[in-house]
Amino acid sequence: MSQIKKIVRSSCRGCHGVCQVLVHIQDDRVVKVTGDPESPISRGYICPKGQAAPELLYHPDRVTTPLRRKGKRGENRWTPISWEEALSEMVEEFSRIKRESGPEFVAIGQGTGRPYTEFTIRFANAFGTPNFVGPGHVCYLPRVMASGMTAGRLPVADIYGLGGETPACMLIWGCNITHSGSADGMCGGMLERAIKKARKVVVIDPRRIGPVKRADYWLQIRPGTDAALALAMIHTIIGENLFDHEFVDKYTFGFDKLTEHIREFTPEWAESITRIPADVIRAVARTYATTPPACLQWGNGVDMNSCNFQTARALLILSAITGNIDRPGGDVFWVPPDAIKPKSVFVNPDQAGKQFMPPESKNRMLTAGMFPLWAETPHAPSFWHAQVTGDPYRVRAMWIVGSNPLLTQTQSLKIEESLKRHIEFTVVSDFFLTPTAQLADLVLPAATWLEQDDVVSLHKIWCVLARKKVAQIGEARDDRDVILELAHRLGLHEAFPWTSWSNYIEWLLEDSGMNFDQFCERGIVVGKMQYHKYRTQGFQTPTGKFEIFSTITEHLGASPLPVYREPSYTPVSRPDLTNEFPLILISGGKNRYFFHSEFRQIPSLRKASPDPLVEIHPDTAKSLSIDDGDWVSVESPYGSVQMKARLFDGIAPDVVHAQHAWWYPEEGPPEYGWKRSSVNLLFGEDGFDPETGSEPMKCYVCRVRKVEAC
Numbered sequence: 001m002s003q004i005k006k007i008v009r010s011s012c013r014g015c016h017g018v019c020q021v022l023v024h025i026q027d028d029r030v031v032k033v034t035g036d037p038e039s040p041i042s043r044g045y046i047c048p049k050g051q052a053a054p055e056l057l058y059h060p061d062r063v064t065t066p067l068r069r070k071g072k073r074g075e076n077r078w079t080p081i082s083w084e085e086a087l088s089e090m091v092e093e094f095s096r097i098k099r100e101s102g103p104e105f106v107a108i109g110q111g112t113g114r115p116y117t118e119f120t121i122r123f124a125n126a127f128g129t130p131n132f133v134g135p136g137h138v139c140y141l142p143r144v145m146a147s148g149m150t151a152g153r154l155p156v157a158d159i160y161g162l163g164g165e166t167p168a169c170m171l172i173w174g175c176n177i178t179h180s181g182s183a184d185g186m187c188g189g190m191l192e193r194a195i196k197k198a199r200k201v202v203v204i205d206p207r208r209i210g211p212v213k214r215a216d217y218w219l220q221i222r223p224g225t226d227a228a229l230a231l232a233m234i235h236t237i238i239g240e241n242l243f244d245h246e247f248v249d250k251y252t253f254g255f256d257k258l259t260e261h262i263r264e265f266t267p268e269w270a271e272s273i274t275r276i277p278a279d280v281i282r283a284v285a286r287t288y289a290t291t292p293p294a295c296l297q298w299g300n301g302v303d304m305n306s307c308n309f310q311t312a313r314a315l316l317i318l319s320a321i322t323g324n325i326d327r328p329g330g331d332v333f334w335v336p337p338d339a340i341k342p343k344s345v346f347v348n349p350d351q352a353g354k355q356f357m358p359p360e361s362k363n364r365m366l367t368a369g370m371f372p373l374w375a376e377t378p379h380a381p382s383f384w385h386a387q388v389t390g391d392p393y394r395v396r397a398m399w400i401v402g403s404n405p406l407l408t409q410t411q412s413l414k415i416e417e418s419l420k421r422h423i424e425f426t427v428v429s430d431f432f433l434t435p436t437a438q439l440a441d442l443v444l445p446a447a448t449w450l451e452q453d454d455v456v457s458l459h460k461i462w463c464v465l466a467r468k469k470v471a472q473i474g475e476a477r478d479d480r481d482v483i484l485e486l487a488h489r490l491g492l493h494e495a496f497p498w499t500s501w502s503n504y505i506e507w508l509l510e511d512s513g514m515n516f517d518q519f520c521e522r523g524i525v526v527g528k529m530q531y532h533k534y535r536t537q538g539f540q541t542p543t544g545k546f547e548i549f550s551t552i553t554e555h556l557g558a559s560p561l562p563v564y565r566e567p568s569y570t571p572v573s574r575p576d577l578t579n580e581f582p583l584i585l586i587s588g589g590k591n592r593y594f595f596h597s598e599f600r601q602i603p604s605l606r607k608a609s610p611d612p613l614v615e616i617h618p619d620t621a622k623s624l625s626i627d628d629g630d631w632v633s634v635e636s637p638y639g640s641v642q643m644k645a646r647l648f649d650g651i652a653p654d655v656v657h658a659q660h661a662w663w664y665p666e667e668g669p670p671e672y673g674w675k676r677s678s679v680n681l682l683f684g685e686d687g688f689d690p691e692t693g694s695e696p697m698k699c700y701v702c703r704v705r706k707v708e709a710c
């Protein structure tokens, strides 16, 4: 029998997605996925999650038809139904609740940014619900918000060097994508290349991560104290006159106020907070300011603490006063291809930002007014609190599209209670029956990236990639196709003027002169990069300048110049807890083999990372009679979970690091053992950043003790 082999060029979405890949097909079956060596964005890089895509695609546990619950919630009894039935039921329930109580009583839940983000937000807006719940307050958005208010947009490390220069100096600040693969549209493989080329590398991380091998400085910072370090670096750079006078004079607002403000933030002050010697802080500040061009590659290490927005602002200011904003090899604003329409989360594609939501619904957003800088979406932990208490109200329906909040968010037990008892109608769209999906009334089968056609705009958008559908499993559907049909059935035509998903794709490509097939043949379209755009365009801020002093922040009632706040749970802020909980807990450093709670059922990935690990310094382990590989209990004032000890001398003796989002698909429904090792069971319901509501997921308190094998 002859075998038909072909290779399709596509782009992977095993994580946030950035790598171009080759999909190998034999007899209509995807047999292998490899990196595309010709890709300018990933140059052949592929990580284990990308390689495991065929295992995900053909996994026997995938949900392949819509499922309706029979029996009680969480009994794992389901009736397969048609899409027609599923969508009719959603229309009926959502319309009834909207009519009876108002649109805000239907909430939309989403996890991290995914291919369909532009449609879920658009749907919520068009339907009229402000209750769109996700992890934005602890992930990425604080950096985006700080950048928006300070500089108009998020600047990004110029690791691709499209202007002919790659960074000479790199700050790798609370980011570990050379290990995990990629984040926010930045490819870990390309970051690795840039690190190899750089003359100076500084790693700011409480853990000895991969890039430390090539680093000139590794600053093993006390978790959650980054703002103090950044302020002391600014102090040194201004005090030693190492700043870029021309940029500061012509293009910034508030430098004089900063000079005053920064006086007290000396390296000695920061040493006592961060544990980094003052001399080292000075040396790093000098290196950074005198090795242009320099870039900042930052990550969740600056997001998940009680000072995330202020930290992000301080880091942006460091970049600006050293003249690194929008210069080749610095921190740049990418230019997208102009002939392909950017995807838009707004309702009217021709009129960015048009809101369909009635103001009275917007004002009824749960948790509105709770945090001065977090106003657009509900604060997730407080949203779940409201479901349990009914104060100020409970939503009546929820559609969770691609999230596993039982594991990935804090307040896990409240989420369980809400889904089990309080929310009348829950729909979950997913590939698998997860612990969260087990509590739904309706489960919709979602298509993986191998089952999707897409025009992929990455977060940073200097290029747009093609993704080609090569398979179809059961009745799985692209979430956007489902949202589009549901929107039409609900009469939301103005917000969704496209007849189908393929019609939407053709609309995106309309001005490019290519149809989708031609676009797929090209595989990637790159924008024409320009640097120093502020020289002619200024910055998109109220003053038109880079706002060192943030006028919007001041207006919103937060400090307009960056400040340091001691994290909410440390031996300094909570000495009352130190005796019982002497260790600092970092959680959720991203695992190369998993994407949050995903892939625990994928054989090759699980084999590579079989158990939930907690990293402990050997001296600490010894004092607790813990050996490498022992099962231990990690305990906080609010809960305890079991994990396996991994002895690691690249972490301070009083700090431990626990992996997040663990469950055991092999243990079966409905709980799949999720209550045993999910680190999010450890966090309480306070200690939030008072401005953004961020949670102390990277800086908490705990103790560890040995337990019998579990």
Ligand SMILES: Nc1nc2c(c(=O)[nH]1)N[C@H]1C(S)=C(S)[C@@H](COP(=O)(O)OP(=O)(O)OC[C@H]3O[C@@H](n4cnc5c(=O)[nH]c(N)nc54)[C@H](O)[C@@H]3O)O[C@H]1N2
Pocket (backbone or CB within 6 Å): 110, 111, 112, 113, 114, 115, 135, 138, 139, 300, 304, 401, 402, 403, 404, 405, 407, 408, 409, 429, 430, 431, 432, 434, 446, 447, 448, 479, 587, 588, 589, 595, 596, 597, 598, 660, 661, 679, 680, 697
């Ligand atoms: N303690 C602690 N907790 C953390 C973190 C941490 O560092 N520490 N990190 C946090 C961060 S940064 C984030 S962004 C969140 C992430 O939180 P989530 O986004 O909730 O995380 P995932 O486990 O990726 O959840 C996704 C679910 O969506 C499904 N899914 C994946 N792709 C699709 C798709 O295209 N369509 C549909 N319908 N379903 C899909 C998966 O099968 C999975 O069950 O977790 C946060 N949780």
Ligand SMILES: Nc1nc2c(c(=O)[nH]1)N[C@H]1C(S)=C(S)[C@@H](COP(=O)(O)OP(=O)(O)OC[C@H]3O[C@@H](n4cnc5c(=O)[nH]c(N)nc54)[C@H](O)[C@@H]3O)O[C@H]1N2
Pocket (backbone or CB within 6 Å): 015, 016, 112, 139, 140, 173, 174, 175, 176, 177, 179, 180, 181, 182, 183, 184, 204, 205, 206, 207, 209, 221, 222, 223, 224, 225, 226, 298, 299, 300, 301, 302, 305, 586, 588, 589, 590, 591, 592, 593, 594, 595, 596, 698, 699
């Ligand atoms: N394989 C894989 N890739 C992923 C994900 C995944 O789950 N798996 N998740 C994706 C998502 S949604 C996101 S947001 C990104 C996140 O990707 P990253 O931004 O790389 O996030 P983390 O790995 O959580 O944390 C990065 C580093 O911060 C350090 N850190 C912890 N606390 C502190 C601190 O207080 N200060 C400093 N300076 N550093 C600290 C940790 O030790 C860790 O090495 O990754 C994305 N990519």
Ligand code: SF4
Pocket (backbone or CB within 6 Å): 012, 013, 014, 015, 016, 017, 018, 019, 045, 046, 047, 048, 049, 050, 051, 180, 181, 182
């Ligand atoms: S880093 Fe992400 S996009 Fe790249 S191969 Fe891995 S899973 Fe795919």
Ligand SMILES: [Mo]
Pocket (backbone or CB within 6 Å): 112, 135, 139, 140
């Ligand atoms: Mo994230």
